[in-house]
Amino acid sequence: MKTLKKFLENLANQNVKLWLEGERLRCKAPEGVLTSELQIQLSNRKQEIITFLKQANLNREFKENLIKPIERNGNPPPLSFAQQRLWFIEKMALSSNAYNMPLTLHLVGKLDYVALQKSLNQIIARHEPLRTTFSETNGTPVQIIKPPFELELPLQDLSGLTPSEATTKLQQLLQQENELLFNLEVDPPIRAQLYQLGTTEYILQITLHHIAGDGWSLTVLPKELSAIYTATVFDKPSPLPELPIQYADFAVWQKNYLQGxxxxxxxxxxxxxxxxxxxxxxxxxxxxxxxxxxxxxxxxxxxxxxxxxxxxxxxxxxxxxxxxxxxxxxxxxxxxxxxxxxxxxxxxxxxxxxxxxxxxxxxxxxxxxxxxxxxxxxxxxxxxxxxxxxxxxxxxxxxxxxxxxxxxxxxxxxxxxxxxxxxxxxxxxxxxxxxxxxLPNLEVELGWExxxxxxxxxxxxxxxxxxxxxxxxxxxxxxxxxxxxxxxxxxxxxxxx
Missing domain, CATH: 3.30.559.30 (Nonribosomal peptide synthetase, condensation domain)
Known part of the structure; x- marks a missing residue:
């Protein structure tokens, strides 16, 4: 008995067309092609053919719906639907700092400041949203994706204070940092600040604007930081594979997909x-x-x-x-x-x-x-x-x-x-x-609580x-x-x- 693939190829060569209407198998063939023998074979393999066609349709839909990189032709990409809403809220100046997302890491041990700064810059180079500002063209908001840049990482030393003074001061500084607003038309939507509490104790606060990240992103970021920082400390190249697409590709795909x-x-x-x-x-x-x-x-x-x-x-x-x-x-x-x-x-x-x-x-x-x-x-x-x-x-x-x-x-x-x-x-x-x-040579804990x-x-x-x-x-x-x-x-x- 021929394999299903061979059987279907044979039918296609004779210009027999098969397709699904709901759960029913439909067939169209030139006159004289559908012999009684062929009809029996079709009847016997009907369920197998239906299953195959369903899978083929799914695969086709999947391929058609794949998010592909857009052509970068100098036209700024649109915002995603979620970004549009946040942009509107920001423009109306309604949100104060409600959409700031702080990630606070407590680091104890031997910190390599240069490696940390390099790692953050590599993450910014990898992910376009972290170097995107927003603007309006003829009343339509667009993403302005900037080339990679060096993020400032100011270090504030609190090691001269007593432990209780340092805790109070730190809470104050973290609160101030979190209350600082982003100007989305000018500022990249990421900031970082390092506080030193002792010779081997630090707090790293990274603040993202929600327009560039979400809760899931706050797990991607430390994982990538861990991989890149480790490689940098040991003088090795980053082990992270290149990203298949960028956020702007998703924004364009979403607009096209959500239609009809x-x-x-x-x-x-x-x-x-x-x-x-x-x-x-x-x-x-x-x-x-x-x-x-x-x-x-x-x-x-x-x-x-x-x-x-x-x-x-x-x-x-x-x-x-x-x-x-x-x-x-x-x-x-x-x-x-x-x-x-x-x-x-x-x-x-x-x-x-x-x-x-x-x-x-x-x-x-x-x-x-x-x-x-x-x-x-x-x-x-x-x-x-x-x-x-x-x-x-x-x-x-x-x-x-x-x-x-x-x-x-x-x-x-x-x-x-x-x-x-x-x-x-x-x-x-x-x-x-x-x-x-x-992180190598460091104990790390999420310090938000x-x-x-x-x-x-x-x-x-x-x-x-x-x-x-x-x-x-x-x-x-x-x-x-x-x-x-x-x-x-x-x-x-x-x-x-």
Missing amino acids: QTLSSQLNYWKEKLLDLPQLQLPTDHPRPAVETFNGAGIPINIPAALTSKIKQLTQKQGTTLFMTLLAAFKVLLSRYSGEESVAVGTPIANRNRSEIEGLIGFFVNSLVMYTDLGGDPSFTEVLNRVKQTALEAYGHQDIPFEKLVEQLQPERSLSQNPLFQVVFAVQESEHMKPSFS RWMGDQMTVRMDLELHLWPVGEEIKGFCAYNTDLFEAETISRMVSHYE
Whole structure:
């Protein structure tokens, strides 16, 4: 019996065309070619041919949808949808420092300052977003990609102070650094600052603007820093392979991909799901300011091992994920506090579902609206099933950028709050909270918890961030201090735990 490939080649040579309509195999052949013997063979191999054609269609779609490098012809590339929204917010001067993303590393040991500076410069040369400024041409924002440059790495020596003085001063300096605004039309969206606490103790703070990076990028950056710094210290070339594409290639691809059928099928789902979406009205301690503020604080959360074990058992039994189970509990809490049955929260999704963008530093993260109707006094198992259904549907329609959704749904816009949702829920990978990387002759730890201080910026009314740590679940609840008192949120957190 001929192999399927040979059989199909033979048919093609006789000008027999085969194609799929849904699940049905269609066939067109010149007169006299389809002998009864050939018809029997086709009938016998029908399922095999259908499977082959489906795979071929998938491969073709995959090839057509591959993100390819754009021609660099001097025309500045467009912004991605996510960047456009941030650019608009920045232009309106609405965000203060809410979109600054600090990465704070505590380094103990023998630091090679020159190698560190060289490594940061190599990362900037590798990733275009870190050397991109933004401008407008005829009212349309564009990316201006600059050639590689030498990043300043100022060193501030605090080693003369007593330990308690140094800690206070450091918190002050880190806060000041984080409050410093980027001028996106002029400044590269990355800064770095080194503080020396003792002969062998340093704090490195790298600040990115969100327009050039996201949470995932803050794990790519230290991993690359680790690889390049190690190579530089040992006088070896960088071991990192060349990047297949750059962020600008993604921005152009995204504009072309999200059109026609792809766009309409994704949009139709969201339009139906979020039609007349009610705003979640949580009772606040203070009236909402006319213009949204970003002043925040955080309250730690700790779900002990015994309870975590029960949550995991329930998750397994119900065939859900940890994210779904924790979200279902949070939605019940929000419903009780607000007295509302319709609960929508936003959840960030990495949006890195293509291998070619996994290693890039850039702003890919997308927000999904998780909307669940809790009407009819459901049991928790029923709530969990509803949340599971919502989450699976949302993941199936995750390609549509949140910004495009807002543009199409046109919810009532207000300077006082985020459109579509004001509460965020996220379960992070523990890797994202503590990226694993090392530097030669140095002990490294992510210092954000230790040096965070009381103040933080928040972009929403309320944000619940959780991540598994060993047998427990840890996290924090960030809240807008212009809306809520610490006491209110502590009470809410204790009800959640």
